[in-house]
Amino acid sequence: MYSPESHPALRAEAVVDLGAIRHNVATLRAVAGSAQLMTVVKADAYGHGLLPVARAAREAGADWIGAAVIEEALALRAGGDTGRIFCWLTAPGEDLTGAVAAGIDLSASAPWGIDELSAAARATGTTARVHLKIDTGMSRAGATPDEWPELVRIARAAEATGLIEIAGIWSHLALADDPKNPVNDQQLEVFQAAVDDAAALGVRPPFRHIANSGGTLRLPASHFDLVRPGVATYGLSPFGRAITPTELGLRPAMTLRARLSVVKRVSAGTGISYGHTYVTTAPTTIGLLPLGYGDGIPRHASGAGPVWVAGERRTLVGRVCMDQSLIDLGDDDVQPGAEVVLFGPGDRGEPTVDDWADAAGTINYEIVTRLGARVPRTYVDPARTEGVTG
Numbered sequence: 001m002y003s004p005e006s007h008p009a010l011r012a013e014a015v016v017d018l019g020a021i022r023h024n025v026a027t028l029r030a031v032a033g034s035a036q037l038m039t040v041v042k043a044d045a046y047g048h049g050l051l052p053v054a055r056a057a058r059e060a061g062a063d064w065i066g067a068a069v070i071e072e073a074l075a076l077r078a079g080g081d082t083g084r085i086f087c088w089l090t091a092p093g094e095d096l097t098g099a100v101a102a103g104i105d106l107s108a109s110a111p112w113g114i115d116e117l118s119a120a121a122r123a124t125g126t127t128a129r130v131h132l133k134i135d136t137g138m139s140r141a142g143a144t145p146d147e148w149p150e151l152v153r154i155a156r157a158a159e160a161t162g163l164i165e166i167a168g169i170w171s172h173l174a175l176a177d178d179p180k181n182p183v184n185d186q187q188l189e190v191f192q193a194a195v196d197d198a199a200a201l202g203v204r205p206p207f208r209h210i211a212n213s214g215g216t217l218r219l220p221a222s223h224f225d226l227v228r229p230g231v232a233t234y235g236l237s238p239f240g241r242a243i244t245p246t247e248l249g250l251r252p253a254m255t256l257r258a259r260l261s262v263v264k265r266v267s268a269g270t271g272i273s274y275g276h277t278y279v280t281t282a283p284t285t286i287g288l289l290p291l292g293y294g295d296g297i298p299r300h301a302s303g304a305g306p307v308w309v310a311g312e313r314r315t316l317v318g319r320v321c322m323d324q325s326l327i328d329l330g331d332d333d334v335q336p337g338a339e340v341v342l343f344g345p346g347d348r349g350e351p352t353v354d355d356w357a358d359a360a361g362t363i364n365y366e367i368v369t370r371l372g373a374r375v376p377r378t379y380v381d382p383a384r385t386e387g388v389t390g
């Protein structure tokens with residue numbers, strides 16, 4: 001388990017509990033029932049670290065790993081992942097040969113996507129596995145229902161040449177964070193119609209998938225053959241404040257902490273940080289947190305971001321700078337080097353990722369994903385040795 005003493009020498013770190021990741025993946029695995037489970041690790045596993053998270057997910061039963069872009073998928077292969085990997089975001093003209101040769105499942109939303117995959121398959125002497133995407137109402141990628149039959153026909157023709165294998169039909173939910181919203185049912189209807197149309201054209205791939213975390217946890221009708229949860233893997237709720245991680249059986253995996261690099265006494269009337277947006281009203285103690293927007297601390301959380309110091313909740317004061325932020329510690333006896341927890345599971349009274357999302361006017365997803373490369377990720381694994389650095 002995480003303990004404040006685990007890495008006492010660091011300035012700042014994001015401690016990722018791999019036991020929590022495995023617990024969350026196992027929870028999602030159970031919720032998925034007979035559907036397969038794809039753990040989504042895009043954007044450096046939502047800031048938690050691509051390879052350690054993917055390994056933990058495989059150990060806990062992830063059948064697939066999901067990545068947004070080819071660089072992520074190839075990094076997984078280079079890291080030794082030999083399992084099924086799906087990657088869905090490419091641009092026209094992008095080199096697909098590496099991904100096809102590495103056996104990555106890719107997506108196509110339009111005939112040009114099938115053409116490019118066929119060309120990559122020809123160039124590498126392999127078959128490209130493709131999942132055909134239908135836009136069921138997100139209006140992001142995917143063929144519209146009007147374009148769908150044409151995409152299916154072209155993919156089927158490419159499959160007949162042996163260059164393409166149609167492995168899936170898939171889509172994405174726009175309102176799964178609001179499971180009772182009728183748009184979810186509408187999307188599922190459009191999806192089912194696309195599946196039926198494809199079947200009528202002779203295309204019946206083994207993997208039909210549309211569920212993200214919200215769908216996996218609260219819309220069983222969206223499970224089909226495979227579910228693709230991302231944020232829940234990290235112990236964060238896809239439902240915002242409406243349903244807590246605890247209620248979902250999830251454990252937040254990341255604790256962001258740092259050590260005060262300067263502590264000083266200032267008099268009343270002292271202006272703090274750029275613009276002097278905060279001026280002390282009494283003699284007080286100011287602590288310097290060595291993290292700023294260059295590390296992913298939202299500048300929008302200036303004067304609002306919650307922190308936990310010496311067993312008490314405090315709020316950032318003055319503007320968040322690029323590398324540093326400030327805390328008014330009042331008359332507390334706090335020494336330089338003292339631990340500051342920005343967020344964690346909340347068990348000890350520390351703020352949570354959702355508290356930071358509220359303070360910055362954003363969602364929990366963004367708070368963890370935006371953490372910068374300058375913050376080392378360290379790993380604790382209760383089932384193994386403590387304090388593995390990765």
Ligand SMILES: *Cc1c(COP(=O)(O)O)cnc(C)c1O
Binds near residue numbers: 228
């Ligand atoms: C991000 C993403 C997911 C996971 O979404 P969560 O809300 O984090 O569960 C699944 N599928 C696709 C296509 C995505 O882009």
